[in-house]
Amino acid sequence: MSWTSRRARAIPQSVFLLMDRAKQEARASGLGIIDLSLGSSDLSPPGPALQTLAEALLDRATHQYTLRSATRPFLEAASGWYEHRYGVTFDPDTEMLSLVGSQEGIGHLLLALTDPGDLVLIPEVAYPPYWGMAALAGLEVFPVPLREDLLPDLDAIPEEVARRARVLILNYPNNPTAAVADLGFFARALEFCRRHDVFLVHDNPYVDMVFDGPAPSPLALPGARDRCVEFFTLSKSYHMGGFRLAFAVGNSEAIAALETVKSALDFNQYQGILRMGITALQQPEAWVREQVAVFRERRDVLVRALQEAGWEVPLPRATLYLWARVPGEVDDVAFAVELCRRTGVALSPGQGFGPGGRGYVRIALVQPPERLEEAAARIGDFLRSSAR
Numbered sequence: 001m002s003w004t005s006r007r008a009r010a011i012p013q014s015v016f017l018l019m020d021r022a023k024q025e026a027r028a029s030g031l032g033i034i035d036l037s038l039g040s041s042d043l044s045p046p047g048p049a050l051q052t053l054a055e056a057l058l059d060r061a062t063h064q065y066t067l068r069s070a071t072r073p074f075l076e077a078a079s080g081w082y083e084h085r086y087g088v089t090f091d092p093d094t095e096m097l098s099l100v101g102s103q104e105g106i107g108h109l110l111l112a113l114t115d116p117g118d119l120v121l122i123p124e125v126a127y128p129p130y131w132g133m134a135a136l137a138g139l140e141v142f143p144v145p146l147r148e149d150l151l152p153d154l155d156a157i158p159e160e161v162a163r164r165a166r167v168l169i170l171n172y173p174n175n176p177t178a179a180v181a182d183l184g185f186f187a188r189a190l191e192f193c194r195r196h197d198v199f200l201v202h203d204n205p206y207v208d209m210v211f212d213g214p215a216p217s218p219l220a221l222p223g224a225r226d227r228c229v230e231f232f233t234l235s236k237s238y239h240m241g242g243f244r245l246a247f248a249v250g251n252s253e254a255i256a257a258l259e260t261v262k263s264a265l266d267f268n269q270y271q272g273i274l275r276m277g278i279t280a281l282q283q284p285e286a287w288v289r290e291q292v293a294v295f296r297e298r299r300d301v302l303v304r305a306l307q308e309a310g311w312e313v314p315l316p317r318a319t320l321y322l323w324a325r326v327p328g329e330v331d332d333v334a335f336a337v338e339l340c341r342r343t344g345v346a347l348s349p350g351q352g353f354g355p356g357g358r359g360y361v362r363i364a365l366v367q368p369p370e371r372l373e374e375a376a377a378r379i380g381d382f383l384r385s386s387a388r
């Protein structure tokens, strides 16, 4: 007799647990770990935002449960941020919701939009929790094949799958592939959704992390708010991953359904963190550009160092990640585990991101340039010793 539900058992086991074990083994054998496996920024939130939080802690008015009305100042700031960026206005009361991170928001939105047995379209390489969220909601998943340019090939979705699909999840700039979609791609995706009566969920955490220009928002397209919700987080642009703050914006019926589901499960974020989020969103654009420049430099340093170490890795246009084919015909999990055991350098095996990730690894740019060069040197030694 098992106490674990079929629902919990349906959540795919993560290959990242194997990586965790490999890290422990490397540590036990005395190797210094260079952890490039997590997409968690190593930089600090804006100083004024930390100051706002410090002051809020001592304000007793922030200590109670946060009702929706108390989230309004944050949502107004988020609405202003979106309007400034994309020239489109959303109503903070009916078309926006604050979240305890976008991960919970997307998982709960799937519960709000679907019933067990419904079909969801997820690109065959995707942010790992999407697969678990779909399992939790009892959904059938169709992994959408990727094209050469790493964008999903919507034309490859069979007609009868498209007809049954209820939700399409997209995420561009993408984790893990670093692919960037232009507005034309989003327009085609929306047209696909309109034709087949599918709801579009767009997860946009890397909206600022683009090295050569702004990332578009499908929600800014005409008519998008009829069938789209987009998620933005403060985890990446403002290094606030540990503080858990994000917001959803878009179709009012979907936002209301999400709010209903959340009302049964959690409360809103702590008011001090909401205030911190307002200060973060008010940072001058130059501050955000400086953060992006840090990751651009790291990208250049690591791609060059890996090339010198004998590994050609594509130069990404966005995000905190390199997405690289494993050298030789080696399995990605075996490669990442062995590399970590022998050198202490931890990467993420591609299979952890879905069926299309086989044969790839993701390398997160979450260490300063000197550590990245050290990682590349260790990888070079490993590749040379493996080739012998």
Ligand SMILES: Cc1ncc(COP(=O)(O)O)c(C=O)c1O
Binding pocket: 039, 100, 101, 102, 103, 104, 127, 171, 175, 203, 205, 232, 233, 234, 235, 241, 244, 245, 246
């Ligand atoms: C694509 C994607 N979505 C969502 C998240 C999680 O964001 P949050 O910290 O807001 O839950 C991440 C974090 O790495 C991500 O890469």
